[in-house]
Amino acid sequence: MDMYKIGAFISKLRKEQGMTQAEFAEHLSLTHQAVSKWERGESMPDISLLTPITKLLHVTIEELLVGEKKKVVQVAAVEAEANVEQEELPEDEEQVAEAEAENDEESHADEEDSSTKHEIKSILKLAPFLSTETVDEMIEKLENDDISLELIRGLAPFASSAMIGKLVDRASHDQLELEHIARLAPFIESEQLDRLVQKVEDGAIDWSIVQVLAPFLSEETLNRLVERVAEGHIEAHTIVSLAPFLQEDNIKRLVDLAESGTINQDIVARLAPFLPKEMLDRMVRNLLTKLR
Known part of the structure; x- marks a missing residue:
């Protein structure tokens, strides 16, 4: 579970309900500091509070724990930062x-x-x-x-x-x-x-920003990045880090580019965990044919 995403989701829904953080906390018989920790991604609500929270925010427990109203869980999550234990403050x-x-x-x-x-x-x-x-x-x-x-x-x-x-x-x-x-x-x-991704494409911001943003980027933006790889404007090895968030068609597109020699073929091995079995089988058969 992504605590940052869940916290932001709680914050968004609370504001949609027109409640201040203090009012929301009062409904749950908590302090606003406890709710603040959730919304900043520093802690998670106790399991006993999940039902009261979902009733207040009009979502299901599944949606709350995913951090979005769609019932689709991301294939993978990008680590936002190192887990550094912080001193407890008042x-x-x-x-x-x-x-x-x-x-x-x-x-x-x-x-x-x-x-x-x-x-x-x-x-x-x-x-x-x-x-x-x-x-x-x-x-x-x-x-x-x-x-x-x-x-x-x-x-x-x-x-x-x-x-x-x-x-x-x-x-x-x-x-x-x-x-x-x-x-x-x-x-x-x-x-x-x-717009932030565009700054990366223009070279104004480091690519590591895109890796952090990947779970939140639109499908259109991810499609554009793959297209930029095909055009030679983005190095192919950088896009591999986004593989868990790319649609299957885009994964196949990258493999086709590698097989045609447009981009480095070494990335195929890194994409293998995200390829459909039939595609992997076809690729292996082609390699065996070349060895004969």
Whole structure:
């Protein structure tokens, strides 16, 4: 199970129901800090809470655990980050601490930047009790165009997908950090994800970002990436890392390209776990024929 995806799903459904984080927590007789941990992908609800949660959010337990309303489980998941055990912080300070960590490391930041961060930390303190519309409105009033992705990550469970997209656009002139994008991906709209992939295609962002985004990318975007491989604009070995998320037709397309010599034939072995048995049998027979 992908805790980040499930957390973002809970956050999305809660906002669709018009509940603040605090109101949602109250319905479950919990603290808003506990719900905040779920929505940030730091923990999972206790099994005894699954039924009450699904009743509040109008989804099935299966959909909740998959993290989407479609009843299709991803073939594989991309690891978002290393599992690093973090020191337990007081519950009412956890969200603020993440934003403060960056501020501590930049002790010589200019006064305008410090003021902006202070405003965002104030939002983080209040966000569990505010509506999505109010959080968006407060963020919109921030004038500084250089908001760090670390701070955006803290706001993701409370702001709308459209607003998160705007903030990512404003921050993406810097090299995007893998850890932050991994945590933000479930909150970002598909159009925004496609724009990030386009930055990768243009060479502005490292390919590792695409690997993290793969479970959330549209079929059209994945099709385009395979087409770019066929055209010679993307190295074939890079697309292999996306194999668990590619449609069978695209896997076959890559194999055909390898067999025709258009791309390196070595990738066929790496694609083998995702190929239909009949296709593997045909390939082996062809190889045996060439050996005679």
